[in-house]
Amino acid sequence: SAACEEIELALKKLPLFAALREQDLKTLASEAKIRILKGGEVLYFEGEEGIDCFLVLDGLLLMVKSSDCGKELIVDFVSPGDILGLTMVYPSAQSGVTVRAQKLSRIICIPSPLLNPFLESNPQLYRELLLALSERLRRSHNFSRSLAHDRAQVRVASALVALANRMVDCNNGEFPVVSLSRQELADLTGITVETAIRVTKAMERDGLLDLKRPYHIGLKSIEALRKISEERV
Structure with a gap:
């Protein structure tokens, strides 16, 4: 099916699954499902056990x-290509976070x-x-630390720099x-929309x-945004 082919193609792009044989990838793709989440819908809750593996x-x-x-x-955001449910390597582990869709x-x-x-x-x-899993923990630590800053400008710059590394579209090469x-x-930076408008x-x-x-x-100017994000009190 088209969905199965899309899943297999997505799995092939991940270094995580590079060690799997072609047939193993096809097996995973045939059993996996695509789920659609509306903005605000929860994928799984903090403390929940038996979390499956999810790929955005x-x-x-x-x-x-x-x-x-x-x-x-907010300790981190999850964008296309990211994997969730990494604690499945520890079967009895509980999820340490709630994961919620910010948009469709x-x-x-x-x-x-x-x-x-x-x-x-x-x-x-x-x-x-x-x-x-180690990279996710490191990234989440850095992101949540930047959002703990009192200045809204630093929060916004930190979020935009992080987004630039993982979630961008092209703009005719400009x-x-x-x-x-x-x-x-x-919502992502924990400030009011009025403040977000003013800062941007x-x-x-x-x-x-x-x-x-x-x-x-x-x-x-990502470099200028990065300099702002590195400001400390």
Whole structure:
């Protein structure tokens, strides 16, 4: 089917599955499903067990943790090509975060019971999975640390730099463009939409951003944004 072919093609692009034989990839693709999440819909909750493996095809998801008082902290975002459910290497582990779609997203779902036998029989696949898990933890730590900054300008710059590395469209070769509304940027950085508009407008005046198209943020100077993101109190 077309869905099965799309899944197989997506899996082939990932270093994680490079060690698998062609037939093994076809087996995974035939059992996997594509799930559509609406904006605000939860993929899985913090504390949930038995998480399957998920691969993001398109869209944007947020990884959030809840404090004792109920406040949410965004620890990372998940964009196309990213893998979720990496804790499946520890069968009894609970999810440390809630994963929620920020916008309409399509996800490939691979049942853990299907993937576990491949992990047990293929040491290289297991090593790649552990490397991916380590990288996710490092990335989440860096992203959440940048969002802990008091200044909204630093938060916005940090988010845009992170998005530039993982979620950009081409703009006739001029500069990368992030497909994100100001409301979505505000949600991602934990600020109000009014603040997000004010900060991005100021960055546009300074020649860092291009905001001419709705739902598109053109990154005219990633290096300047990176310098802002590295500011400390």
